[in-house]
Amino acid sequence: MNDGHFRGVGWSRDDIPVQIQGMKPDAQFPAAYILGREELDTDVLRAEMVEMKQAFIASCKNPGAILFECTNMCPFAKDVANVSGLPVFDINTMINFFYRAANPVPFLQSGGVKSDTPFRQSGFRSNQVP
Numbered sequence: 001m002n003d004g005h006f007r008g009v010g011w012s013r014d015d016i017p018v019q020i021q022g023m024k025p026d027a028q029f030p031a032a033y034i035l036g037r038e039e040l041d042t043d044v045l046r047a048e049m050v051e052m053k054q055a056f057i058a059s060c061k062n063p064g065a066i067l068f069e070c071t072n073m074c075p076f077a078k079d080v081a082n083v084s085g086l087p088v089f090d091i092n093t094m095i096n097f098f099y100r101a102a103n104p105v106p107f108l109q110s111g112g113v114k115s116d117t118p119f120r121q122s123g124f125r126s127n128q129v130p
Contacts, residue, residue: 001069021056033072049076053084
């Protein structure tokens with residue numbers, strides 16, 4: 001990923017500062033997912049993701065979040081979040097964001113609280129009069 005990609009969608013790193021961190025050249029991750037190697041060791045891939053995070057943190061002065069541009073990185077989001085202390089965004093967080101926007105959680109319904117909420121389970125009724 002580079003500035004050419006960003007300019008293609010109407011902005012550049014001059015407009016919005018971002019730090020790009022790639023895998024080391026001999027990483028197993030691209031060998032598995034780009035070159036199509038048939039076997040992979042998730043412990044090795046996890047270690048490579050954590051190593052990439054460490055390189056990112058070392059080169060970025062004030063990171064606010066991490067964005068995975070590769071869908072194959074999603075299984076390691078929790079590992080990276082745990083060791084970085086930063087929020088990690090990926091295709092799954094984007095899908096969940098849009099899904100929740102299109103399908104809001106119905107916390108309240110006419111006539112009281114929805115039956116599967118913790119309030120209902122605890123005996124709270126919004127239409128109860130003390």
